[in-house]
Amino acid sequence: MHPLISTEALASALDGAEPPVVLDVRWRLGGPPGRQDYEVGHVPGAVYVDLDTELSAPPGAGGRHPLPDPAELQAVLRAAGVRKHHPVVAYDGGDGSVAARAWWLLRWAGHPEVAVLDGGFAAWTAEGRPVNAETPSPVPGDVEVRPGGMPVLDADEAAAFAASGVLLDARAPERYRGETEPVDPRAGHIPGARNAPTSGHTSGGRWLPAAALAERFAAVGVTPDRPVAAYCGSGVTASSVVLALEVAGVTTPERPAPLYAGSWSQWSSDPSRPAATGPGAG
Secondary structure, eight states: OOSEEOHHHHHHHHTSSSOOEEEEOOOOTTOOOHHHHHHHOBSTTOEEOOTTTTSSOOSBTTBSSOOOOHHHHHHHHHHTTOOTTOOEEEEOSSSSTTHHHHHHHHHHTTOOOEEEETTHHHHHHHTTOOOBOOOOOOOOOOOOOOSOSSOEEOHHHHHHHHHHSEEEEOSOHHHHTTSOOSSSSSOSBOTTOEEOOGGGGEETTEEOOHHHHHHHHHHTTOOTTSOEEEEOSSSSTHHHHHHHHHHTTSSBTTBOOOEESSHHHHHTTOTTSOOBOSSSOO
């Protein structure tokens, strides 16, 4: 399944005999909760899943959004109606960077039939497509969460990766440079990491074409002969870098880019780990 799906394709699939499971994962750093938006209106049949409590473990040593416990994630996905070998579509209210977390988790869990809605809820409503405020009661699914479908780095592996490959930092440039840090213990970036902000993956809310994404990654030093991985503030928006690399053809579903799940929230909480600042990799 291609990692992106158009609004037209989703609308057609929802009218079909076997519509996909649709997950609404709207979320904002600092709030308000995305469920409030969901309750006002959502794609018909969409099930709301909460990033903080259902797609992440509690904050702690693993960072602000650690990977969820497999058994707990399986319960969440089954409650949403996710079934084996049945497609899932995730959307958010912005540029797809949060929906990409759901995409990545499902792939990590061994469920490859998943895509992110290109343009998200904003594109869906801008086109006048139907929405409602009804909370569905899906038939429980039978998906089995089997971690390992996507590669994950720990802090030591991320440090080594920055030296031997290309480690991409998905945060905003000012956070990468260390000029500001609104949520994590220290400012800066992992020494050797290169900045590839999530905001650059899209234009007008839609994902860039594959060739444009490939050109963008090449401009920050991604080359065919060097492995590439990603991190961000807490491991959420870096999922969109992993997705964008696949759309660009830099990586493949069989050989995806690793994700440093703890990301800067974990790295910066350890005073023994260095922090680089400024526009360069450091």
